[in-house]
Amino acid sequence: MPTQFVGFYLSAMIIKRTDPRYPRQGPSCLLVIFVLFGIAVGIFVISNRDEVRNVIIPTPTPEPTRSATEFAMLAKLSQDDGEYIPAIEYYENAVRLDATKPQFFIDLINLLVKTGQPERALEVAEQASILAPENDSVWTAVAAAHIANGDRLYDLGDPPGANLQYAQARQAADKAIDINPENATAYAYAAAGWVLPGEPENYTVAQEMADLAVTVDPENPIARYYMATVLDYQGYYEAARDNYFIGLNADPTNANLLIGLAYNFFGTGNIPEAITYFDDAIKANPNNAAAYDGLAYMYIQLGQDPLAEENALESVRLNPNVARAQGRLGEAYFRQFKYPNAVVALEHAVSLYGQATDLNSRFFLMLGNAYIRDSFDNCPKAVPYFEQVIAVSSAWREDAAASIEECRRAALEVNP
Numbered sequence: 001m002p003t004q005f006v007g008f009y010l011s012a013m014i015i016k017r018t019d020p021r022y023p024r025q026g027p028s029c030l031l032v033i034f035v036l037f038g039i040a041v042g043i044f045v046i047s048n049r050d051e052v053r054n055v056i057i058p059t060p061t062p063e064p065t066r067s068a069t070e071f072a073m074l075a076k077l078s079q080d081d082g083e084y085i086p087a088i089e090y091y092e093n094a095v096r097l098d099a100t101k102p103q104f105f106i107d108l109i110n111l112l113v114k115t116g117q118p119e120r121a122l123e124v125a126e127q128a129s130i131l132a133p134e135n136d137s138v139w140t141a142v143a144a145a146h147i148a149n150g151d152r153l154y155d156l157g158d159p160p161g162a163n164l165q166y167a168q169a170r171q172a173a174d175k176a177i178d179i180n181p182e183n184a185t186a187y188a189y190a191a192a193g194w195v196l197p198g199e200p201e202n203y204t205v206a207q208e209m210a211d212l213a214v215t216v217d218p219e220n221p222i223a224r225y226y227m228a229t230v231l232d233y234q235g236y237y238e239a240a241r242d243n244y245f246i247g248l249n250a251d252p253t254n255a256n257l258l259i260g261l262a263y264n265f266f267g268t269g270n271i272p273e274a275i276t277y278f279d280d281a282i283k284a285n286p287n288n289a290a291a292y293d294g295l296a297y298m299y300i301q302l303g304q305d306p307l308a309e310e311n312a313l314e315s316v317r318l319n320p321n322v323a324r325a326q327g328r329l330g331e332a333y334f335r336q337f338k339y340p341n342a343v344v345a346l347e348h349a350v351s352l353y354g355q356a357t358d359l360n361s362r363f364f365l366m367l368g369n370a371y372i373r374d375s376f377d378n379c380p381k382a383v384p385y386f387e388q389v390i391a392v393s394s395a396w397r398e399d400a401a402a403s404i405e406e407c408r409r410a411a412l413e414v415n416p
Contacts, residue, residue, distance in 0.1 A: 068098030075107065084115050095124075102132040109141040116319070118148035136183050139176035143169045143189035150196065157323035157353035157360065162196075169193040184217030188226040195230045206230045214243075221251040228260055237268050253284040259291055271298050289319035296328045300335070308332040316345075323352035327363040334366055339374040346370055350385070361393035365400050372407060379407035 066074075075090035091108040098104065105128035112121035125142040132138045150165030170193030176186035187209050194206035210230045213223035224247030231240035244261040247254065262277035275298050281291035292315035299308035312329035319325070330346035333339070346367035349360075356364040368385035371378035382403070389400035 066093075068094040068101065068104065071097065072104055072107070075111075079111060084111060087111055088115070099127075099131065102128060102135045102138050105131065106137050106141045109145055113144050113148045116148075116152075118145055118152050121145035122149060134179060136176040136180035136186065139172045139179065140183060140186045140189065143172035143176065143186065143193070146172060147189055147192050147196070154196075155319075155322040155324065157349075159197075166193045166196050182216055184213045184220045184223045187213035187216065188220070188223040191226045191230055195226070195233050198233065203230065203234055207234075218246075219250045221247040221254050221257060223247075224250070225254070225257050225260060228257075228264070232260070232264055232267065237264055240264055255281045255285045255288050255291065258284060259288075259294060262291075262294055266298065266301075271301055274298055287318055289315045289322065289325065292318065293322065293325040293328060296325070296332065300328065300331060305332050305335045309336065320348075321352065323349045323360070323363075326352065327360070327366075330363065330370070331366060334370055334373075337373075339370045342370040343367065343374065356385075356388035356392050358393050358395070361389045361396050365389045365393075365396050365403070368400070369403055372403065372410075376407065376410035379410060383407055 071090045071094035075087045075094065078084070078087035078090060088108065088111055091104060091111060094101075094104045095108060105124055109121045109124050109128065112118070112124065121141075122145045125138075125145045128135075128138045129142055146165045146169035150162040150169065152162075153159075153165060154162035170190055173186045173190035173193060176183050177190065180186070191206045191209035191213060194202045194209060207230050210223070210227040213220065214227050217223055224243045228240040228243035228247070231237075231243065241261065241264050244257050244264060247257045248261070251257065258277050258281035262274040262281065265271075265277065266274040275295065278291050278294045278298065281288055282295075285291070292311045296308045296312035296315060299305070299311060309329065309332035312325060312332050315322070315325040316329055326345050326349035330342045330344075330349060333342035333345060346363055349363050350367055353360045353363070364385045368382035368389075371382035371385075386400040386404045390397050393400075
């Protein structure tokens with residue numbers, strides 16, 4: 001469009017602009033209407049606030065709650081998938097919602113035992129035995145909890161406490177058998193209660209209970225495990241091995257059977273085969289501290305100290321309250337001349353044991369020697385441990401006396 005034409009057009013627009021017929025004053029009608037509407041709404045809301053609140057803020061709908069049976073089903077599914085912690089929580093919810101079903105308690109007790117929580121298992125077991133004192137499966141679960149707690153106390157270096165738990169396991173198993181003479185697992189736990197204290201005069205009774213267990217149910221892996229254990233305690237390694245294998249045919253990933261079989265092979269001097277089964281136990285349960293402890297022990301026997309250290313470290317990481325495992329870690333360090341590290345682990349072991357016995361005195365001796373190998377200035381701390389060993393152990397008495405003599409000579413060199 002030519003520039004001149006644009007200018008003319010704009011000029012014409014300006015010329016044609018006319019003023020309104022009356023001046024604009026005050027708010028527009030539309031604004032007044034909006035204001036009046038807002039006031040009316042406000043008055044309505046104030047006078048009908050309860051009704052308005054219900055419309056604007058709807059009543060929350062409660063989440064549907066699961067039944068106890070549904071929680072038990074979720075627990076079973078989680079357990080089958082190896083998700084034990086959620087499974088325990090589901091079982092606990094099931095028990096809380098319905099405390100009248102013994103099976104919920106039984107499943108929870110067995111899972112707590114499986115996950116190494118025997119103290120909690122015993123708490124649940126006490127409730128279950130009050131709820132259903134005529135249920136043989138309840139008493140069988142109670143026996144399992146006592147066996148597991150006895151094993152825990154034994155690992156802590158408390159054999160008397162462990163033996164008390166084994167005796168209580170026998171009592172619970174006997175109650176289960178009285179109710180149901182066809183309960184193979186109860187016979188197996190009775191056998192365990194008799195044999196685990198390691199008193200030879202009770203082996204005959206233990207053997208009778210184990211025989212009944214496998215007679216009632218030849219394929220029961222728990223029955224086979226404790227039959228094998230009873231035979232191992234008596235030195236019948238070949239017969240015990242047969243029972244371990246029968247048990248594994250029924251339950252190939254049973255870590256207890258695999259570890260028992262590993263020690264069985266070690267008992268006959270076959271360390272390579274023992275290592276194989278300890279490895280299998282770890283594959284079946286990667287969090288099994290006992291399997292790592294067993295491997296550490298095997299590697300110590302073979303003189304493969306770095307591997308012994310590696311496995312002992314994993315064992316005490318998974319369960320730091322096993323005196324034997326702490327002792328083996330200390331031994332692995334000691335054999336590699338890592339005396340300060342050995343002192344830490346062996347002090348832990350000795351504190352768990354509490355006092356020297358014929359069975360654990362080597363760790364007391366080793367702790368004393370770790371002290372003086374690090375420095376003869378540690379002789380005042382080491383000598384009391386040597387004296388404990390002399391008092392209780394014929395096997396290590398001469399070594400302890402020789403170490404005391406070393407300290408005496410060291411003191412003479414400093415103060416001739």
